[in-house]
Amino acid sequence: NACLAPLYSLEGMHIITVEGIGNCRRGLHPVQERLAEAHGSQCGFCTPGFVMSMYALLRSSKQPPTKEQIEDSLAGNLCRCTGYRPIIDAFGVFAKTDDSLYTASPSESANGKAICPSTGKPCLCRNETDVNGNESSLLSSVKTYLPSSYNEIDGNAYNEKELIFPPELQLRKIMPLRLNGFNGVRWYRPLKLDQLLQLKSCYPEAKLIIGNSEVGVETEFKNAQYGVMISVTHVPELHTLKVEEDGLRIGSAVRLAQLQDFLKKVIAERGSLQTSSCQAILRQLKWFAGTQIRNVASVGGNICTASPISDLNPLWMSTGATFQIIDVNNNVRTTVAKDFFLGYRKVDLKDDEVLLSVILPWTRPFEYVKEFKQAHRRQDDIALVNAGMRVHITEAEGNWIVSDVSIVYGGVAAVPLTAGKTESFLVGKKLDYGLLDEAFNLLKEDIPLAENAPGGMVEFRSSLTLSFFFKFFLYVTHEMNTKGLSEGLDVANMSAIQSYTRPVTTGTQGYELVRQGTAVGQPMVHLSAMLQVTGEAEYVGDTPTPPNTLHAALVLSKEAHARILSIDDSVAKFSPGFAGLFLSKDVPGANNIGPIRFLQKKNIGPIIHDGEVFASDVVTCVGQIIGIVVADTHDNAKAAANKVNVKYSELPAILSIEEAIKAGSFHPHTTRCLSKGDVELCFASNTCDKVIEGEVQVGGQEHFYMEPQCTLVWPVDSGNEIHMISSTQAPHTHQKYVANVLGLPLSKVVCKTKRIGGGFGGKETRSVIFAAAASVASYCLRRPVKIVLDRDVDMMTTGQRHSFLGKYKVGFTNDGKILALDLEIYNNGGNTLDLSLAVLEHAMLESENVYDIPNIRASGKVCFTNFPSNTAFRGFGGPQGMLIAENWIHHMATELRRSPEEIKELNLHSDGTVLYYGQLLQNCMIHSVWDELKASSNFVEARKAVNVFNSNNRWRKRGIAMVPTKFGISFTTKFMNQ
Amino acid sequence: NACLAPLYSLEGMHIITVEGIGNCRRGLHPVQERLAEAHGSQCGFCTPGFVMSMYALLRSSKQPPTKEQIEDSLAGNLCRCTGYRPIIDAFGVFAKTDDSLYTASPSESANGKAICPSTGKPCLCRNETDVNGNESSLLSSVKTYLPSSYNEIDGNAYNEKELIFPPELQLRKIMPLRLNGFNGVRWYRPLKLDQLLQLKSCYPEAKLIIGNSEVGVETEFKNAQYGVMISVTHVPELHTLKVEEDGLRIGSAVRLAQLQDFLKKVIAERGSLQTSSCQAILRQLKWFAGTQIRNVASVGGNICTASPISDLNPLWMSTGATFQIIDVNNNVRTTVAKDFFLGYRKVDLKDDEVLLSVILPWTRPFEYVKEFKQAHRRQDDIALVNAGMRVHITEAEGNWIVSDVSIVYGGVAAVPLTAGKTESFLVGKKLDYGLLDEAFNLLKEDIPLAENAPGGMVEFRSSLTLSFFFKFFLYVTHEMNTKGLSEGLDVANMSAIQSYTRPVTTGTQGYELVRQGTAVGQPMVHLSAMLQVTGEAEYVGDTPTPPNTLHAALVLSKEAHARILSIDDSVAKFSPGFAGLFLSKDVPGANNIGPIRFLQKKNIGPIIHDGEVFASDVVTCVGQIIGIVVADTHDNAKAAANKVNVKYSELPAILSIEEAIKAGSFHPHTTRCLSKGDVELCFASNTCDKVIEGEVQVGGQEHFYMEPQCTLVWPVDSGNEIHMISSTQAPHTHQKYVANVLGLPLSKVVCKTKRIGGGFGGKETRSVIFAAAASVASYCLRRPVKIVLDRDVDMMTTGQRHSFLGKYKVGFTNDGKILALDLEIYNNGGNTLDLSLAVLEHAMLESENVYDIPNIRASGKVCFTNFPSNTAFRGFGGPQGMLIAENWIHHMATELRRSPEEIKELNLHSDGTVLYYGQLLQNCMIHSVWDELKASSNFVEARKAVNVFNSNNRWRKRGIAMVPTKFGISFTTKFMNQ
Secondary structure (H helix, E strand, O other): OHHHOOHHHHOOOOOOOHHHHOEOOOEOOHHHHHHHHOOOOOOOOOHHHHHHHHHHHHHHOOOOOOHHHHHHHOOOOOOOOOOHHHHHHHHHOOOOOOOHHHOOOHHHHOOOOOEOOOOOOEOOOOOHHHOOOOOOOOEEOOOOOOOOOOOOOOOOOOOOOOOOOOHHHHHOOOOOEEEEOHHHOEEEEOOOHHHHHHHHHHOOOOEEEOOOOOHHHHHHHOOOOOOEEEEOOOOHHHHOEEEEOOEEEEEOOOEHHHHHHHHHHHHHHHOOOOOHHHHHHHHHHHOOOOHHHHHHOEHHHHHHHOOOOOOOHHHHHHHOOEEEEEEOOOOEEEEEHHHHEEEOOEEOOOOOEEEEEEEEEOOOOOEEEEEEEEEOOOOOOOEEEEEEEEEEEEEEOOEEEEEEEEEEEEOOOOOOEEOHHHHHHHOOOOOOHHHHHHHHHHHHHHOOOOOOOOOOOHHHHHHHHHHHHHHHHHHHHHHHHHOOOOOOOOHHHHOOOOOOOOOOOOOOOOOEEOOEOOOEOOOOOOOOHHHHHOOOOOOHHHOOOOOOOEEEEEEEOOOOOEEEEEEEOOOHHHOOOEEEEEOHHHOOOOOEOOOHHHHHHHOOOOOOOOOEOOOOOEEOOOOOEEEEEEEOOHHHHHHHHHOOEEEEEEOOOOOOHHHHHHHOOEOOOOOEEEEEOOHHHHHHOOOOOEEEEEEEEEOOEOOOOOOOOEEEEEEEHHHOEEEEEEOOOOHHHHHHHHHHHHOOOHHHEEEEOOOOOOOOOOOOOOHHHHHHHHHHHHHHHOOOEEEEOOHHHHHHHOOOEOOEEEEEEEEEOOOOOEEEEEEEEEEEEEOOOOOHHHHHHHHHHOOOOOEOOOEEEEEEEEEEOOOOOOOOOOOOOHHHHHHHHHHHHHHHHHHHOOOHHHHHHHHEOOOOOEOOOOOEOOOOOHHHHHHHHHHHOOHHHHHHHHHHHHHHOOOOOOOOOOOOOOOOOOOOOHHHOO | OHHHOOHHHHOOOOOOOHHHHOEOOOEOOHHHHHHHHOOOOOOOOOHHHHHHHHHHHHHHOOOOOOHHHHHHHOOOOOOOOOOHHHHHHHHHOOOOOOOHHHOOOHHHHOOOOOEOOOOOOEOOOOOHHHOOOOOOOOEEOOOOOOOOOOOOOOOOOOOOOOOOOOHHHHHOOOOOEEEEOHHHOEEEEOOOHHHHHHHHHHOOOOEEEOOOOOHHHHHHHOOOOOOEEEEOOOOHHHHOEEEEOOEEEEEOOOEHHHHHHHHHHHHHHHOOOOOHHHHHHHHHHHOOOOHHHHHHOEHHHHHHHOOOOOOOHHHHHHHOOEEEEEEOOOOEEEEEHHHOEEEOOEEOOOOOEEEEEEEEEOOOOOEEEEEEEEEOOOOOOOEEEEEEEEEEEEEEOOEEEEEEEEEEEEOOOOOOEEOHHHHHHHOOOOOOHHHHHHHHHHHHHHOOOOOOOOOOOHHHHHHHHHHHHHHHHHHHHHHHHHOOOOOOOOHHHHOOOOOOOOOOOOOOOOOEEOOEOOOEOOOOOOOOHHHHHOOOOOOHHHOOOOOOOEEEEEEEOOOOOEEEEEEEOOOHHHOOOEEEEEOHHHOOOOOEOOOHHHHHHHOOOOOOOOOEOOOOOEEOOOOOEEEEEEEOOHHHHHHHHHOOEEEEEEOOOOOOHHHHHHHOOEOOOOOEEEEEOOHHHHHHOOOOOEEEEEEEEEOOEOOOOOOOOEEEEEEEHHHOEEEEEEOOOOHHHHHHHHHHHHOOOHHHEEEEOOOOOOOOOOOOOOHHHHHHHHHHHHHHHOOOEEEEOOHHHHHHHOOOEOOEEEEEEEEEOOOOOEEEEEEEEEEEEEOOOOOHHHHHHHHHHOOOOOEOOOEEEEEEEEEEOOOOOOOOOOOOOHHHHHHHHHHHHHHHHHHHOOOHHHHHHHHEOOOOOEOOOOOEOOOOOHHHHHHHHHHHOOHHHHHHHHHHHHHHOOOOOOOOOOOOOOOOOOOOOHHHOO
């Protein structure tokens, strides 16, 4: 979260960076060394983050952390290419806990019997006949990491003392701050509450800041501007954490991570009786953002931000918490949480008031509190719906009835909603199944979600409100039952109240080691690994910018399909730092970006003019580039680009494959057809016992390379030559297109790429448009230009994995043997052809997957839609083709009431199969691989176990599958695709 | 002279740069276009200067300039690789005068007869048999430049209007200035005399500045510091130029170029009678510095600087000029020039006084003034000795006697010296030859030059003082004779008084055009020419420096041979901007720089450790690198480097080839011997009619590439990789040495060289030591480091062409046929071996030149001396070997009293000759080439004409020679050297 930490807030702090803990010249820190040696870095862009998360954990722990703590500490780090297994493996050695996965002792593996160190069982990946050391013997390659505490780690090369907190900072007297920032911003840091209140009286509109995790986002993405900011991180009165008679007093500036620690301590000391609320809050905090955010975000910040999807506010409300508020005249008032939230981000707090603390009351006997949250993913995600519920059950006339209840939902309205009618209905009643129907009906009234409610997914979210309550009901019922005061739940329902716990991640990768020469066949640590774990590896963004470098921001289309009426820069050009706006008319060479293959044939300009560097007349998608603004800083460029006023006349847009098919909107010359046998004849001949038809939709996917698209362009020989450093998978394409766009010979354009932070196909052809746009500005102004896309712009403009639509008709026998497949396949090309035709072809080539189909006909088309042009993505159409195949296989299995694996096994390719694109399969291993894997994984047993689990658990299910695939190489050049 | 113009002085000016007048994208200015198309740029480093000198001339001339003006305007520009012929040819088209060289009309050359456009005669370079258009016909290649005025020039590509002086500057009111500069410097620009006087009263120590041509040099090279500077360029009272009754009044701030124009006008108006002084001063100004300096330097600046070698001060003194001086209280006093100069740079001017003007009196009838100057070269050089002499002859009693005489010499003492005794002796005497002996004796007393007089060359300079007077005597005698008042000079003496006039330079280059394909065989304009004439071509110094770049300065040995006792940086490290000092102990890899060939064999470190990056213990020459200082600016780095205090213990040094031979000081393993026939036997056999012996010394030579040694080094991947851009002839050598010095693999070191501003061998191996030194600083600090040698440092440290000593013994017949040569050849390798052995070998291979010598023995050795290591230089030893050969050929000719050409012709190689290194000559063309050239140049006639001229002219001589050479390729690899 470094990007959210204002520089001001670092006053007096000691900052440790990945470069500071170790480097290649002086020696790697053990954390760095482990990650490199365990192959835990690939593109390396995310690597410093992982290293520092782990380092921070080790530095903050008094004893070696557990594996769970390690995984938790990495929850805020994303990796897109290495995969998490080797990273977690690497850091596993720093854990104090042991695990069978890592305990293969040398004696065990030395007794001649091949023990796989990852499973502890006889090794499947090892060829037993070769054990006795033939030169070519296959050795197990799973590296054994012995558990170790972090001071036992090798660290041979690390010869520096661990960094200490500088004594000069420790001895330093903290002073109140008043700093002046860019654009007239002022930053105050009072050291006492009365200083804060005095500031607040001078600047009632001042924003109070603790972690900046909300204000930072508002400033960055919502153009919020705060002139005066008061950092309250050093006001001790706001940092109270006290156990009091009526509950816990929690200062508003207390960080969420501190609150977690404090709650754990309180729960441990007081036991569960009084701490049901504490426990609910603690459990909710586990899924509240990630470690890095919890380390800085504060209790009061979350409350006052009053986000409609705050995970905590429904809990404060339902637990009956109260807020203490102080005004600038030192008057303190108290309000209950329930009354505090007035409207969308509007709270009961005046400009001259400050939230002082929260008082969380103890729970009474038979008072139960439970938290709920449903999000797309558990970690680091915001809720779709969340809730806090509390019930107090008391004995009245021999009956245990609800004496008090509080049900509050978040994420369903502008403020957390209390289910008042439901509460009233429940009070005085005995909690039993009989109440549920009426409670559900009332809940629907209490928590209405209009069809067009912000956030969408209305049906799902409505059902979540009910199911949360149902789970709460089951929970309380179960709790009462444990005290003998209620009937027990049936076993199938128990799964609804068991809270989710994920075991520590485990995984192994098995491969053969065949030494050939010095390195071939060995799992060598790649050459950049050491540079990546130390942060020394330079990416485009790290390249020092030459003097006079300008920074670029794009003017993007806001319409999916529209005619450009006018482009007005009269305001933009007076924006601070503005240095130029470049449009299609400014392109010195050709404004066209065409499909790469056509360009390759004719070196000069694209034949199919289906793409433009800058939209000249008509825009065909949201996010299409209309112009580029360059300015002295990235921020100024963005601000100026925002001020370019484009007027459009809207045109009808095509926004799905279905719409494209309906409108006949296809890219020209993209119809493809492949066939084998005679599908028509087969269907007509009555040999098929069954014929099924269906549709499969395969969605798109953002590449999400960690390093966004970026290029640094600079003129050489005063602009008669253009050089660039680009994050691209195809520097030669950059050279070619930029030369074309600038009207320069190829010899005068140089593109270099040292390394990139992920690409996955997204930097194969699409990266060039940003380099080309930047080069126009650089060429015209004869100044260096750097373009780095913000993540949101990158996602908006660069296209994705192609979404597909497959329509199938399959004929087969009752035994499950496939006889005929008639397939129509469409992909969503977006607004230019780019690589879509090749992707379509590849999907078609993979669309029989590994199944023998005597009669097959596949026809494909690339749909033109008003989306950013979709492009290459890992698999290049293959996964989509296979997924469609796996879908109709499952459809067959359902039809025949057999397991999909049986159907698959029955139809697998075998030696002599001629694929529908003409290849004769020889030495086909698929049957033996299938059988070996089925046996080694105990698939049949596992399938049975899954079935048993599913029939025993009503609210939680498991799945299992075996999916065979093959994958052609060489993309779609047919004769090479074998 | 841009380097001497303080930024302050440009206030209110319009600056036109080479980039401003035209560029590749918008079109070239005609001046640029001509220079490129006439092949007038090679390395291109000097090219912008030539363009701007020409442009300035055209812009300042109301009508097209003459060829003489063009050459004059280029006198301040140096070129080291293109040669001046194509440059002058290129600009010749802008001249208004015509010349037979450029008048070949199309009709003449189109009549089928091959007329060479450069000579107007039937073309010798054209094969007559091929005239009628065979495909392979040889075409005359001498391009015809038709004369043209500069607005008739093609300039097709030039589509910009000529730049105008900006109206806003023209309309702008000039204001007095008070500017604050770096290091507390203050710059005043008063607009009136009283403002100046007031400033002078406030700051008596203030320096008055006009052209900064003296102060700029003092500041740059002599560490002079002036806190307060007053620019008097805008004080009208100091710019007087008036014809008055008693003479000319010349304001002290008048520029020398203005004075030239004014004198020309006055002389034209007044005729020669009153203007003998004016004429002498005008003639002296022609050789006073160059146009650029005369454009800025002032009359008063030159007077007050009081340089002992001022070209004008002896003239002011001898002409009887007076100086008007004003003090801060407005009192004006007058002093005669003779009394103004008090001592070394000490004049009769108090701190509160300002030189106002000079009054140059008219000359009377029979009053003659003459200027004298002898320098190493005529243009842009300072005098060895100069002088001003005036005599007034009057009739007394029927005799024309000297009534007044003034003889003043410059360059012979701290102040211009008046020859008082000689003057007294002459007064009242009649000027005739009889006076000369006594006058010479008195002159020797008047102008004593001690043996150790500053400036050296005492004997030569002494004789100059006498010969100047002799010339003056002849001049006056001749002048009186023209009036019939004296005997005439004999014809042989006339040559002493004819003033030197050089005709406009002419030259042609003839070559064959044989078209092969599109470009081969054609005189194509090279690809960078357009970039070079527009100044758009980037050299190392133009490469934008990355942020945080440090600048380097070297700590150099001040001793030729000494032990380093201590290196003290205690003062240096507190110097402003200091960032580090790196010495031998700081080198991360090997501190050795060895000969390139040994390195090539063993890729890692040099085998012969005969050079160090930084001297570790002992220095072996003045200028050897001891350390490198890096700082934020180049100036700060130099200042800090000056403060590094190195203590030495002196050791005996070897400072010449002779000393080395005497001491047996040779580089190890460098003795070489080549022989053919039997020299001893031949000398012993009495077949030689004559045997001569002798020695030839061949001096060294500074490379003087226009672009000094420079490298920009920067770390990549945080210093795990080192990249550099270097001005070098061998980037691969930079890569290899820097990798070695830093201990990095070759793959982690990159050196790029786009173009260099001349090298000539001086950037073949020696450039690497500066790159290596800079790379140590860059690597250790992980910051970019730029090193650019100042010219003086470059000349001091980089080594030169090898000086040689050849000792020969030649036996030959009376007919002139060479029978035997015994040769010992030594070169001065300096303090490391570098390429000296290869240079020696190459000299040996060329030391028979083109002469057939039946018996030859040559032995060679490389001398170790305490000079900077000498290195490759155009010709690589070849010229030295040939020069030695030509010397003994001349010795033979003298011995035989025949012309050298006869001896050469007699001994030329011919088909079947076996060279002494074993090559059999086949198809040897030397005889036919020799004969053809001798005929086409009318050599025999020309030789006769030279002889006649020389016998007719006692004081001026001509020479003529034909020198044949051959040159082996592939340096010294014998089998390829043919």
